[in-house]
Amino acid sequence: MHLDSRHPLASGLTHDSRLVRAYRGDRPDVTPVWFMRQAGRSLPEYRALRVGTAMLDACLNPGMASEITLQPVRRHKVDAAVFFSDIVVPLRLVGVDVEIVAGKGPVMGEAIRSNDDLDRLLALDPAVLDERLTAVTEAVAQTVAGLRRIPGIDGATPLVGFAGAPFTLAAYLVEGGPSKDHLRARALMHSDPLAWSRLMAWTADVTGRFLRAQVLAGASAAQLFDSWAGDLSLTDYSEHVAPASARALEYVKDLGYERGGESHSVPIVHFGVGTGELLAAMHGVGADTVGVDYRIPLDEAERRLGGGVPLQGNIDPAQLAAPWEVLERHVLDVLARGASAPSHVLNLGHGVPPDTDPEVLTRIVELVHAR
Amino acid sequence: MHLDSRHPLASGLTHDSRLVRAYRGDRPDVTPVWFMRQAGRSLPEYRALRVGTAMLDACLNPGMASEITLQPVRRHKVDAAVFFSDIVVPLRLVGVDVEIVAGKGPVMGEAIRSNDDLDRLLALDPAVLDERLTAVTEAVAQTVAGLRRIPGIDGATPLVGFAGAPFTLAAYLVEGGPSKDHLRARALMHSDPLAWSRLMAWTADVTGRFLRAQVLAGASAAQLFDSWAGDLSLTDYSEHVAPASARALEYVKDLGYERGGESHSVPIVHFGVGTGELLAAMHGVGADTVGVDYRIPLDEAERRLGGGVPLQGNIDPAQLAAPWEVLERHVLDVLARGASAPSHVLNLGHGVPPDTDPEVLTRIVELVHAR
Numbered sequence: 001m002h003l004d005s006r007h008p009l010a011s012g013l014t015h016d017s018r019l020v021r022a023y024r025g026d027r028p029d030v031t032p033v034w035f036m037r038q039a040g041r042s043l044p045e046y047r048a049l050r051v052g053t054a055m056l057d058a059c060l061n062p063g064m065a066s067e068i069t070l071q072p073v074r075r076h077k078v079d080a081a082v083f084f085s086d087i088v089v090p091l092r093l094v095g096v097d098v099e100i101v102a103g104k105g106p107v108m109g110e111a112i113r114s115n116d117d118l119d120r121l122l123a124l125d126p127a128v129l130d131e132r133l134t135a136v137t138e139a140v141a142q143t144v145a146g147l148r149r150i151p152g153i154d155g156a157t158p159l160v161g162f163a164g165a166p167f168t169l170a171a172y173l174v175e176g177g178p179s180k181d182h183l184r185a186r187a188l189m190h191s192d193p194l195a196w197s198r199l200m201a202w203t204a205d206v207t208g209r210f211l212r213a214q215v216l217a218g219a220s221a222a223q224l225f226d227s228w229a230g231d232l233s234l235t236d237y238s239e240h241v242a243p244a245s246a247r248a249l250e251y252v253k254d255l256g257y258e259r260g261g262e263s264h265s266v267p268i269v270h271f272g273v274g275t276g277e278l279l280a281a282m283h284g285v286g287a288d289t290v291g292v293d294y295r296i297p298l299d300e301a302e303r304r305l306g307g308g309v310p311l312q313g314n315i316d317p318a319q320l321a322a323p324w325e326v327l328e329r330h331v332l333d334v335l336a337r338g339a340s341a342p343s344h345v346l347n348l349g350h351g352v353p354p355d356t357d358p359e360v361l362t363r364i365v366e367l368v369h370a371r
Numbered sequence: 372m373h374l375d376s377r378h379p380l381a382s383g384l385t386h387d388s389r390l391v392r393a394y395r396g397d398r399p400d401v402t403p404v405w406f407m408r409q410a411g412r413s414l415p416e417y418r419a420l421r422v423g424t425a426m427l428d429a430c431l432n433p434g435m436a437s438e439i440t441l442q443p444v445r446r447h448k449v450d451a452a453v454f455f456s457d458i459v460v461p462l463r464l465v466g467v468d469v470e471i472v473a474g475k476g477p478v479m480g481e482a483i484r485s486n487d488d489l490d491r492l493l494a495l496d497p498a499v500l501d502e503r504l505t506a507v508t509e510a511v512a513q514t515v516a517g518l519r520r521i522p523g524i525d526g527a528t529p530l531v532g533f534a535g536a537p538f539t540l541a542a543y544l545v546e547g548g549p550s551k552d553h554l555r556a557r558a559l560m561h562s563d564p565l566a567w568s569r570l571m572a573w574t575a576d577v578t579g580r581f582l583r584a585q586v587l588a589g590a591s592a593a594q595l596f597d598s599w600a601g602d603l604s605l606t607d608y609s610e611h612v613a614p615a616s617a618r619a620l621e622y623v624k625d626l627g628y629e630r631g632g633e634s635h636s637v638p639i640v641h642f643g644v645g646t647g648e649l650l651a652a653m654h655g656v657g658a659d660t661v662g663v664d665y666r667i668p669l670d671e672a673e674r675r676l677g678g679g680v681p682l683q684g685n686i687d688p689a690q691l692a693a694p695w696e697v698l699e700r701h702v703l704d705v706l707a708r709g710a711s712a713p714s715h716v717l718n719l720g721h722g723v724p725p726d727t728d729p730e731v732l733t734r735i736v737e738l739v740h741a742r
Contacts, residue, residue: 183689189689191692296648322562
């Protein structure tokens with residue numbers, strides 16, 4: 001399906017931005033840089049805005065979600081906005097009883113413990129999301145408009161859409177909340193593979209529709225985030241998880257546009273924590289760019305991917321608190337290793353820690369842009 | 372230093388047990404099997420015994436710790452007892468304010484947040500442990516005696532001693548308790564490497580003395596457990612962690628004995644969760660046998676270790692809840708892959724989950740012993 005001609009990619013606004021070029025495998029003059037979780041908890045202007053508003057309410061308030069998404073672009077001059085949302089937003093909208101508890105994470109009113117629980121969940125039709133995502137699409141539209149009004153950036157800064165991968169959502173649903181080892185979820189995939197695959201297909205449809213809606217509304221790239229995939233062996237990932245991740249990405253893969261007489265698809269990024277063993281399999285589900293965790297050097301990731309895959313990452317968030325000389329050396333090392341890939345989007349190898357000094361992030365952007 | 376001639380290894384009692392032979396790199400007739408965390412929470416007889424006793428009090432009660440250690444040997448007929456203790460026991464004994472909170476883990480009265488905090492900690496002299504570990508050495512002695520009285524086993528079942536690795540202890544001390552990503556600990560190693568190495572040397576001395584005491588009192592092998600090493604890149608592990616792990620193992624490495632005219636050292640096993648990237652480095656700190664997490668197949672671990680290293684592992688705990696046919700296939704697959712190593716001790720690729728049906732563990736032991 002063709003994107004609307006006014007979409008930032010289709011209109012040409014973001015098509016040649018540093019970020020989209022790098023996601024296409026080109027090497028722009030300057031390495032683009034953004035930070036996972038740049039929108040949110042590390043910024044004082046975010047904390048001020050959020051006072052008195054619950055996390056999911058903030059995600060579903062278009063003005064607030066859009067303003068929060070814009071804050072780090074204004075402050076750090078990063079090369080991408082990343083949509084402020086949460087991976088459980090589509091679960092809430094489809095009818096799942098879920099809340100985000102501060103300092104803990106998503107907590108379900110009811111964990112999936114039986115086939116009856118599962119049947120009740122699967123009775124919620126993912127197709128209803130197409131009509132319930134208006135707060136999200138409105139926030140995306142406001143963000144895209146807002147990006148053009150930020151002084152000091154060129155107006156072509158792309159917005160990255162964001163959704164959780166099916167395994168991570170399924171893990172929360174089965175566990176009922178955060179878990180150290182996701183043992184219940186991983187047990188279910190072995191003890192009842194049929195129930196597991198039904199659950200995974202459902203979460204794929206839910207999160208796929210969420211991601212598609214963001215792209216249709218104006219996001220210029222789509223990142224699928226598998227927080228917990230690193231808990232899986234390659235065999236389990238390939239057999240019990242990858243098919244659902246591919247299914248989720250199908251919702252975005254058919255979205256394309258024409259520029260300069262050529263057809264282009266919307267760039268897809270796939271990232272998971274601790275997934276050094278899974279990089280090639282995660283690329284294989286349909287990602288264009290692979291996000292790399294801080295544990296694996298980018299040149300090693302390039303080797304594991306067999307070459308030719310754009311990489312995103314992987315500053316260790318633990319280095320953000322180090323003296324500038326130490327951090328600078330680390331950033332330059334990441335850039336040097338990223339040079340082994342066809343293209344590189346500098347990012348963290350995990351989200352921005354809440355107590356990060358925002359000025360450190362700004363300084364990293366300045367360092368990269370000045371090279 | 373030579374072990375006492377009455378030590379189970381030196382007297383010959385356990386020297387030719389399946390476990391010790393496999394740890395030496397021999398292949399006994401039957402693959403030895405034991406389970407990490409076999410002593411404890413999954414057994415009803417354990418839960419009955421523990422009623423009204425706090426975790427660390429149970430660890431420091433020789434009769435109770437010894438009885439808990441023996442329970443799974445009686446029940447499952449495993450090829451090793453593993454000492455019931457906790458990695459923070461030596462911290463408590465050296466004077467650190469630490470408690471184990473049920474469902475959470477070790478919680479420190481005070482986290483290390485400043486150089487003053489660190490100085491206060493380092494003022495506690497690890498050498499005092501040699502006199503404060505009597506409850507531990509008494510429990511070990513009672514266990515060794517108790518193993519000879521269990522009907523249906525041959526009396527030569529060895530006891531495996533157990534201690535936490537310096538990084539895991541340091542992570543708890545810096546974080547103040549369990550943490551998802553150990554960001555404060557990992558930040559300290561980059562922001563103040565000198566403070567970090569002082570802390571690591573201290574934890575190495577504390578936990579090394581704890582492990583040594585268990586071996587001197589009668590343990591026939593020593594397992595160093597690095598719960599959180601999997602959070603580290605290979606570079607950080609090698610630079611900021613491995614030296615301290617090697618230092619901890621120095622406390623055991625000089626303990627030896629003579630059998631059949633040959634000198635032998637006490638077998639050392641090193642295991643960490645999610646450490647597929649670190650296997651060779653973890654072997655390099657002085658381990659004889661490397662424990663492998665469930666994420667990496669044993670034949671791949673063998674390849675990464677360059678061959679020649681005895682392996683321990685790696686049944687996925689998530690498979691313990693699967694139907695027997697599924698679990699049996701998985702166990703046989705683990706055994707087949709373990710055949711690529713010079714020798715193999717069957718174990719889990721992480722601890723026994725609390726809600727495991729103990730009969731499943733017994734059935735695994737029967738399956739392995741019947742082959």
